[in-house]
Amino acid sequence: MSILEISNLSLSFGGVKALQDVSFRVPENTITTIIGPNGAGKTSLFNCISGFYKPQQGNIRYQGQPLPGSIKPPRRAALGLARTFQNIALFRGMTVLDNIKLGAHVHMKSGLLSALAYFGPARREETAVRQEVEERIIDFLEIDHIRRQPVASLPYGLQKRVELARALAMKPQVLMLDEPVAGMNREEKEDMARFILDIREEWGITVLMVEHDMGMVMDISDHIAVLNFGQVITEGVPADVQNNPEVIKAYLGNSDIDSLRRKLNPEGEVA
Amino acid sequence: MRIGDAKQSYEADEAIWTSSTQKLWLGFFLLILMVFPFAVDSYLLYLGCLVGIAVISTTGLNILTGFTGLISLGQAGFMGVGAYTVAWLSINTGLPFPITLVLAGLMAAAVGILVGLPSLRVKGLYLAIATLAASVFLHFIFAEWEPVTGGMGGLSLEPAHLFGLTFQSDFMMYFIIVPLAVLMVLAARNVFRTRIGRAFIAIRDRDISAEILGINLLRYKLMSFALSSFYAGVAGGLFAYFYRVVTPESFPLSMSIFYLAAVIVGGMGNLLGGILGAAFMTLVPEALKLLTAALTPFYPNAPVFMSPMLEIIFGGLIVGFLIFEPHGLAEIWHRIRRFFRLWPFRN
Numbered sequence: 001m002s003i004l005e006i007s008n009l010s011l012s013f014g015g016v017k018a019l020q021d022v023s024f025r026v027p028e029n030t031i032t033t034i035i036g037p038n039g040a041g042k043t044s045l046f047n048c049i050s051g052f053y054k055p056q057q058g059n060i061r062y063q064g065q066p067l068p069g070s071i072k073p074p075r076r077a078a079l080g081l082a083r084t085f086q087n088i089a090l091f092r093g094m095t096v097l098d099n100i101k102l103g104a105h106v107h108m109k110s111g112l113l114s115a116l117a118y119f120g121p122a123r124r125e126e127t128a129v130r131q132e133v134e135e136r137i138i139d140f141l142e143i144d145h146i147r148r149q150p151v152a153s154l155p156y157g158l159q160k161r162v163e164l165a166r167a168l169a170m171k172p173q174v175l176m177l178d179e180p181v182a183g184m185n186r187e188e189k190e191d192m193a194r195f196i197l198d199i200r201e202e203w204g205i206t207v208l209m210v211e212h213d214m215g216m217v218m219d220i221s222d223h224i225a226v227l228n229f230g231q232v233i234t235e236g237v238p239a240d241v242q243n244n245p246e247v248i249k250a251y252l253g254n255s256d257i258d259s260l261r262r263k264l265n266p267e268g269e270v271a
Numbered sequence: 272m273r274i275g276d277a278k279q280s281y282e283a284d285e286a287i288w289t290s291s292t293q294k295l296w297l298g299f300f301l302l303i304l305m306v307f308p309f310a311v312d313s314y315l316l317y318l319g320c321l322v323g324i325a326v327i328s329t330t331g332l333n334i335l336t337g338f339t340g341l342i343s344l345g346q347a348g349f350m351g352v353g354a355y356t357v358a359w360l361s362i363n364t365g366l367p368f369p370i371t372l373v374l375a376g377l378m379a380a381a382v383g384i385l386v387g388l389p390s391l392r393v394k395g396l397y398l399a400i401a402t403l404a405a406s407v408f409l410h411f412i413f414a415e416w417e418p419v420t421g422g423m424g425g426l427s428l429e430p431a432h433l434f435g436l437t438f439q440s441d442f443m444m445y446f447i448i449v450p451l452a453v454l455m456v457l458a459a460r461n462v463f464r465t466r467i468g469r470a471f472i473a474i475r476d477r478d479i480s481a482e483i484l485g486i487n488l489l490r491y492k493l494m495s496f497a498l499s500s501f502y503a504g505v506a507g508g509l510f511a512y513f514y515r516v517v518t519p520e521s522f523p524l525s526m527s528i529f530y531l532a533a534v535i536v537g538g539m540g541n542l543l544g545g546i547l548g549a550a551f552m553t554l555v556p557e558a559l560k561l562l563t564a565a566l567t568p569f570y571p572n573a574p575v576f577m578s579p580m581l582e583i584i585f586g587g588l589i590v591g592f593l594i595f596e597p598h599g600l601a602e603i604w605h606r607i608r609r610f611f612r613l614w615p616f617r618n
Binding site: 115 | 280281282284285458459461462464465466467468469470472473475476477479480481482483484485486487488494498540
C-alpha cells in the first residue's frame with residue numbers, strides 16, 4: 001500500500017524543466033529516499049508535494065486521495081504532511097520549546113478571546129501541549145538541556161534536531177526531510193540516522209527524505225528513487241539501486257564502473 | 272539571589288511570574304500605580320494619564336509591528352476611528368463608557384482588517400506605504416464627513432459616565448485609563464503564551480515555514496491587524512474622553528510615527544519594551560521642558576536657547592538609543608535583572 005503516489009508530474013520554470021513526467025510511489029511505513037545529483041529536481045519535487053509549487057501536469061495522491069494544487073500548504077499540514085528544510089527554517093528569535101510547540105499549531109483550537117484571558121480552553125490546551133511536547137518529543141530527541149534557549153544560539157546539528165522535533169509535533173503521517181544530515185559530523189549523523197529509524201519503527205511514520213550522504217542512504221532506506229535531470233531513472237531497494245549502471249553514470253558521468261561502484265557502496269560505513 | 276526553581280507541574284512552569292520575588296515587585300508596582308494619583312500634583316497626573324493611553328496604543332502597535340513583523344503607519348488613523356466612535360456614540364446615544372470603548376475598539380478593528388487586506392501581498396516598506404495611504408484616507412473622512420464627524424471643527428463630548436458617576440477630572444480618568452492599560456497589557460501577554468501569539472511571531476520570523484506548519488497567513492495577519500487596531504481604538508476612545516474634543520488634527524501622521532518610534536525605542540517584539548517606549552516618548556519631551564525651566568534662574572536666556580533645541584535633543588536621544596541599544600530599553604532592563612539574579616556573586 002502506497003501512502004503517497006506521484007504520477008507523471010511535470011514542472012517547468014520558463015524554459016527550465018525541473019521535473020519531467022516523474023512517477024514513483026512511497027510505500028507506507030517505510031523510509032523512502034530520493035537521491036540524485038545537484039539540480040536533479042529533488043527539492044522541487046518536495047515543494048510540489050508540500051504545495052509551494054503547482055505542477056503543470058500530473059497528479060499526487062495522498063492516502064488514496066488526490067492532492068490538487070487548490071489544497072494550500074497550511075491545509076496539507078493539517079492532513080499530516082510535515083517537512084523540514086535543507087537550510088534550516090526555524091524561528092530564530094523563539095526558544096526551542098516555542099518552536100516545537102508551533103508544530104502542534106494545527107492540532108490546537110483555542111480562539112483569540114480565550115487566548116486573551118488565558119483561561120479555560122486555552123490554558124488547558126497549552127498545558128496539554130506542553131506535556132506532550134516534553135514527554136514525547138523533547139525526551140525522545142534528547143534536547144531537554146536546550147529547551148529554554150533561543151534557537152539562534154544553538155550549533156547547527158542541534159538546530160537540525162529541533163527542526164525535526166517541530167515536524168514531529170505536527171503528528172504527521174508522512175515526514176519529509178530535506179537533507180537531514182547535510183553538514184553534520186559523523187557522530188551527529190549517527191544520532192540522526194538512529195532518530196529517523198526510530199521515528200519509522202516506534203511512531204509508525206512514513207519517512208520521505210532527500211539526502212546526499214550515500215552511506216546513510218544505503219544503510220537506512222527501505223526504498224530509493226533516483227532522479228536525474230528531472231526524471232526518475234530507477235527506483236527499488238538499495239542493493240538494486242547502487243548496482244544500477246544508469247545510476248552510476250548519472251552520478252559520476254564516466255565509465256569507470258568499478259571505482260564508481262566503490263564510491264557508491266562504502267561498505268556499510270556511515271559518512 | 273535566586274538559586275533555582277523547582278516546579279511540580281507544567282502549568283506552574285508556564286506561568287508568567289514564576290518566583291515570589293517577581294510577584295512581590297509586581298505587587299509593589301501596582302501599589303505605586305494606585306497611590307500615585309493621591310500623591311502627585313495635577314501636572315504629573317495629567318502626564319500619568321497620557322502615558323497610560325500611550326501604553327495601550329504602543330502595545331497594540333507592538334503586536335502588529337514588533338511581533339508580527341508588519342510595519343504600520345496607520346496607528347493614529349485607527350486611534351482616530353476609536354475616538355470618533357466614542358464621541359459620536361456619547362453624543363448620540365449617551366451609552367456608558369465601557370460599552371462605547373468596546374465599540375470603539377471593534378470599529379477600529381474592523382477598519383484595521385480592511386487596511387490589513389493588502390498585507391498578504393505586500394510586506395515591509397511597501398506595507399508601510401499602504402497603511403500610510405489608509406491613514407491619509409481616514410484623515411480625509413474625518414475632515415469631510417461632516418454629518419458624522421463634524422468636519423474640521425470636530426466633535427465635543429460629555430465626560431465619560433457609568434452608574435451615575437461622571438469622570439470629569441484627570442483624577443477620575445486616571446482610574447479608567449491605568450487599570451485598563453494594565454489589563455490590556457496583561458491580555459497581550461496572555462496571547463503570546465498561546466498558539467495565536469506563537470503564530471504571529473512565526474509569521475514575522477519566517478513566513479514560509481509558518482505556512483508549512485499549517486498557519487494560514489492571511490487569517491493570522493488580519494487577526495494581528497484587528498487586535499492591534501482594537502488596542503488603538505480603545506486608546507483613541509480614552510483620548511476622546513480625556514480631552515473631550517476630537518478633531519481631524521488630533522490624530523496627525525506624526526502621531527503614527529510617534530508610536531512606531533515608541534515601539535522601536537522600547538524594543539520590538541517585547542511588551543515591556545512597548546511600555547518603556549511609550550513612557551520614554553511621552554515623558555522625555557516634558558522632562559526636557561522641566562530642565563529648561565530649572566535652568567532659567569541660572570541662565571536667564573535658557574528658554575531662548577533651549578526651546579529650539581528640545582526637538583534636536585529628543586531626536587538625538589532616539590538616534591543614540593538605536594545605535595547603542597538596538598534591542599531597546601527592554602534590553603537594559605533585562606541586563607539589570609541578569610545582574611541581580613546572582614548578586615552579590617558575579618555571573
